[in-house]
Amino acid sequence: MHWRPSANLQTLRARAEMLAACRKFFAERDVLEVNTPVLSRCATTEPNIASLEVGSALWPRQKWYLHTSPELAMKRLLVAGSGAIYQICTVFRDSDYGQQHRPEFAMLEWYRPGWSYLELMDEVEALLHSLRDASTLGQTQRFSYRQLFQKFLALDPFSADVEACRRCCHEQDLAVPENMGEGLNTWLDLLLSVLIMPRLDPGCLTFVYDYPADQAALAQVVEKEGLQVAERFELYWGPLELANGFQELTDVQEQRGRFAAENERRRNAGLKEMPVDEMFLSALASGMPLSAGVALGLDRLLMALTGSETIAEVITFDDAWQSQSE
Amino acid sequence: MASYSTSEFKSGLKIIIDGDPCMIVDNEFVQPGKGQAFNRVRIRNLKTGRVVEKTYKSGESVEAADVHELEMQFLYADGEFWHFMHPETFEQIAADAAAVGDAKLYLKEQDSCTVMLWNGVPISMAPANFVVLTITETDPGLRGNTAQGGSKPARLETGAVVSVPLFVEQGEAIKIDTRTGAYVSRAKD
Numbered sequence: 001m002h003w004r005p006s007a008n009l010q011t012l013r014a015r016a017e018m019l020a021a022c023r024k025f026f027a028e029r030d031v032l033e034v035n036t037p038v039l040s041r042c043a044t045t046e047p048n049i050a051s052l053e054v055g056s057a058l059w060p061r062q063k064w065y066l067h068t069s070p071e072l073a074m075k076r077l078l079v080a081g082s083g084a085i086y087q088i089c090t091v092f093r094d095s096d097y098g099q100q101h102r103p104e105f106a107m108l109e110w111y112r113p114g115w116s117y118l119e120l121m122d123e124v125e126a127l128l129h130s131l132r133d134a135s136t137l138g139q140t141q142r143f144s145y146r147q148l149f150q151k152f153l154a155l156d157p158f159s160a161d162v163e164a165c166r167r168c169c170h171e172q173d174l175a176v177p178e179n180m181g182e183g184l185n186t187w188l189d190l191l192l193s194v195l196i197m198p199r200l201d202p203g204c205l206t207f208v209y210d211y212p213a214d215q216a217a218l219a220q221v222v223e224k225e226g227l228q229v230a231e232r233f234e235l236y237w238g239p240l241e242l243a244n245g246f247q248e249l250t251d252v253q254e255q256r257g258r259f260a261a262e263n264e265r266r267r268n269a270g271l272k273e274m275p276v277d278e279m280f281l282s283a284l285a286s287g288m289p290l291s292a293g294v295a296l297g298l299d300r301l302l303m304a305l306t307g308s309e310t311i312a313e314v315i316t317f318d319d320a321w322q323s324q325s326e
Numbered sequence: 327m328a329s330y331s332t333s334e335f336k337s338g339l340k341i342i343i344d345g346d347p348c349m350i351v352d353n354e355f356v357q358p359g360k361g362q363a364f365n366r367v368r369i370r371n372l373k374t375g376r377v378v379e380k381t382y383k384s385g386e387s388v389e390a391a392d393v394h395e396l397e398m399q400f401l402y403a404d405g406e407f408w409h410f411m412h413p414e415t416f417e418q419i420a421a422d423a424a425a426v427g428d429a430k431l432y433l434k435e436q437d438s439c440t441v442m443l444w445n446g447v448p449i450s451m452a453p454a455n456f457v458v459l460t461i462t463e464t465d466p467g468l469r470g471n472t473a474q475g476g477s478k479p480a481r482l483e484t485g486a487v488v489s490v491p492l493f494v495e496q497g498e499a500i501k502i503d504t505r506t507g508a509y510v511s512r513a514k515d
């Protein structure tokens with residue numbers, strides 16, 4: 001049996017140093033470390049994120065879910081007056097498996113009440129520069145989602161339709177997957193993940209911000225230059241996606257509507273509807289401070305810091321996810 | 327009909343694409359943040375050997391290809407088909423020129439060969455990595471050329487033409503690496 005760790009001892013040391021450096025960074029900035037439950041009776045309604053279910057002998061008819069992010073619990077803390085908070089925890093997303101994905105992974109998530117998402121982008125950059133000498137990284141790139149598509153594909157994602165995306169695939173010599181359907185977001189996701197992400201500058205950080213409104217997830221939507229944009233950002237280190245941040249949605253009616261819309265999309269896609277977190281909605285109803293928040297994948301960050309090609313190289317024991325036949 | 331979900335994709339998996347049996351060479355799962363995930367795969371067409379890239383929406387299913395490999399003994403060629411026998415069941419099958427491909431250059435009667443079958447029909451094959459074949463035609467060796475120096479073409483009993491050292495003679499048996507078509511050595515009896 002291959003009982004030895006998947007990561008070598010040098011990588012395990014690098015993980016410990018990374019975690020210590022993150023905690024030092026937040027301690028110096030007076031951000032409080034918190035821990036919220038891993039198990040919840042509610043689960044994310046996002047159609048592209050699948051939750052793992054767990055049972056308990058205590059209440060056999062009740063279902064629990066492993067959290068896919070500590071987001072909603074941390075927002076309840078914000079409403080309760082916690083001030084700035086961060087959490088380092090393990091999260092679970094079923095079905096995500098690849099060279100950069102495991103269903104179980106380490107997450108660093110933090111919230112800044114009173115901050116804008118643009119200020120938080122700067123803090124994310126400062127955190128990474130505290131972990132890796134900034135002089136070894138090129139100048140950080142910042143593109144709006146629209147600029148990114150215009151730069152790499154000469155396509156405006158805010159005015160393009162499915163046909164324009166299909167043409168773009170042909171021009172870029174990309175064989176179109178089957179059953180793409182008529183949903184524009186699926187097409188934009190294809191262009192982004194297959195044609196743009198691999199071409200991001202390998203030697204520097206790239207922030208992408210201001211997403212199309214219907215890719216808002218839990219971000220606030222505002223009108224900018226006549227377009228409905230979601231105040232959301234993603235961070236890439238080279239082609240590797242590391243973090244996702246929001247100007248957090250604080251309007252409870254809007255939030256309730258998005259949960260319902262996501263469950264409807266799940267239903268239409270033949271997926272199970274998920275139980276909505278009413279505790280979170282009650283907290284929102286009592287008034288959440290305007291906040292910016294971000295979630296950063298720590299295993300991927302460690303991959304970038306150690307120059308590892310696959311996530312298996314930075315995970316202590318990867319055997320739970322090795323296929324049985326191998 | 328058996329099928330595989332993209333979550334089962336891994337290198338070596340055999341699936342049907344556009345009606346042809348194919349094998350996954352490598353598979354990469356990509357997902358843009360919170361969006362739709364995709365599997366980017368490189369696939370070898372098992373009939374033509376061509377490698378192509380293909381993208382699947384994660385969660386899609388693809389038909390499995392009933393492809394397996396068998397060690398079989400080459401019996402004879404009749405001009406149109408090459409005939410092979412299963413060494414245990416003695417069952418015989420015939421392969422056409424497309425399935426035999428370049429293997430025909432190294433197939434000698436009684437030799438064994440790895441035959442790839444799709445739904446029981448041969449689609450490709452690989453001879454043993456090293457085979458011993460007799461030279462049927464080559465220029466006479468030159469005196470003094472023993473271990474080093476130039477090479478010359480030699481026709482083998484199967485019709486293959488390979489490059490051999492000058493000291494090798496017509497009628498000799500030589501060892502050939504079938505993956506490169508290169509001369510290895512004189513065959514030792």
